[in-house]
Amino acid sequence: MKITFVLANWVSLFGAVRSNAMLTYHLQKRGHDILIVSPRRHKPTLREQFRSLRRGKGWISTERKGQSHFDGLDVPRIIVNHSPPITDADVPDADVVVATWWETAEWVIKLSPSKGAKTHLIRHHEVHDYLPIERAKAVHRLPMQKIAISQWLVDIMANEYGDRNVPLVPDTIDPKKYYAPPRGKQSVPTVGMMYRTTNWKGSDISLKAFELAKQEIPNLQMVAFGIEDPSPDLPLPPGTKYYQNPPQETIKDVYGQCDAWLFGSRTEGFGRPILEAMACRTPVIGTPAGAAPELIGQGGGRLVPLEDYEAMAKAIIEISKMSNEQWQGMSKIAYKTATDYTWDDAAELCEKAFLMAIERNKNGEF
Template sequence: MKITFVLPPVNLCGGLRSTANLALHLGKRGHEVLAVCPERRKPTLYQQAKSLLKGKGWMDTRTRWASPFDELPVPLKVVSHISPITDLDLPDADVVVATWWETAEWVNKLSASKGAKVYFIRHHEVHDYLPLERVKATYKLPLHKITISQWLVDLMKTEYGDHTVSLVYNSVNFQKYYAPPRGKQSVPTVGMLYHTTKWKGCDISLKAFELAKQEIPDLKMVAFGLNSPLPELPLPTGTLYHCNPPQERIKDIYAQCDAWLFGSRVEGFGRPILEAMACRTPVIATPAGAAPELIAKGGGKLVKPESSEDMAEAIVQISQLNQEKWQKMSDSAYIAAKSYTWDDAAELCEQAFHKAIERTKNGELG
């Protein structure tokens, strides 16, 4: 098949990383894959002034940022204009895939020659900082939907009336995320991904750490994130924080921990869960994204949503495991992660594309 992925302006976000890896493995299955994105809009003088006044510095003016496509042999075409992407920017193909709510609007307007229309949904993007009604409208467009977790499949059915959604789980690059077998740390240590967006739930994880530290005084925190911590969401004193670490270092950060904290309130999938598990680190997770499916395979603990107390209790329980029991949980985490492969994901995605082509021929899709 000829497959075109239509992307927003690229960056290093996890969703684009998953799309790039999936495209790579579809190519390995013999398909002709191309990714297309527009240039990034340059910030206006007003936006620059606002950023400076807030103390955030001068905004990046590059029209293209670094992305996972720089690391993988997947063809990426950056068109020489800002959004939207139109027929003039794309080759004829068998399938054309929207990868974000805004790209779904673009794909819906494409001519039939660009391929059967697919909407790859990695999250339910109903956030206050987005145009909610436009976003919701994209989930009702006549595009074949693919999602990455069972909760999204169920949501598309119950809220948007779509009973034909395909499920394609994420995976991770096991050459990038790995660690040899190990024992517990000499000092009890937990880790987390630092993010200031409220639905990422960092506040839940940070409060859980403080509560657990009351029972384990020498408990240590390790964290990483793209930006420096903000005063309104401070990290605990003594935290070993890695700001925008090199990608090759992230596996070592995961491997420094006895448990990884995942406190999201809502999530499409939750890649850090698999990344940590691939590095043999048990995960303590709220039931967001694919966490219920991933944790059910062993290798961590699922806690109540919005409950720092429940997460703190899990931190204490894992920190107090003896070496043998912790090692067993660590091994279970690794086995669970290895059960999700990009080869399997590419095969399921291929089946979903064939279904989209068939539905298009039957007149079910736009």
């Protein structure tokens, strides 16, 4: 198949870009003709440029620069020489054209039929306050084949938008990036978390749970990583080992320092840190956001209710007090959960979903 993926931006280190990179690479390995297309950045107005200069941030560039999870992957990709949206002139005729974000779905739906069966790879339910919520919701009612990365998203598409023909193609991880040898518990009880100030990521829940658990386990330690400076409004506990914007190849070592990884999200499309931690043999204590119920439910950690930092604290205490043998049993299940399903498996499922899209398109369902 000739398949065009339309991305809002592939020059970044966001988790969604990583997932798109790995999925397209493995689809290409299966013999498909893949092309990634994204627009140049939005051209700022003169007012926006002057505001940036006044704030000392310099002239805003419209170029896409920086590292990307596509670096090192031989997947064809282009940045078109104009700001959004992507139009017919930017993409070749193909069998399938794939939107990867709510805004790109608005572009894809307007493309000519010759550009391929229109599909929307849904990585999150993008209805956050900082987005135009009604526009984002309307995208999910567009006549195109949806593909979801978690059962939670499949259920939302069915229950909120009435679409019951949404294949599930879960994410997974690159075992060459995330791995660890078998090990025992840490000499000092240690938990870890990804630090984000964005409210729906739930870092505040994980931090409250840590402080509560520390009352019973005084030597409990915290490690964390993230891209942000720690905020005074969401301080990290004293003594936290914080790795800010660590090199990608070292993240596995952060996971590997921990007896448990905390996942406090209030909402999530998938929740990649769950699998990344598990691949590094670290059990996960998490809320039922994204794919957490399916992943943690296999026994490689503890699932706790949304917003319930007290239940998370109890799980921290439980895992910290486990015998080495008990902990290694949970660690083994976590590792198996992360490694039993591969990107080759995901690419095969995605291929079947694309064939469904082509068939439904031929039948006039879209």
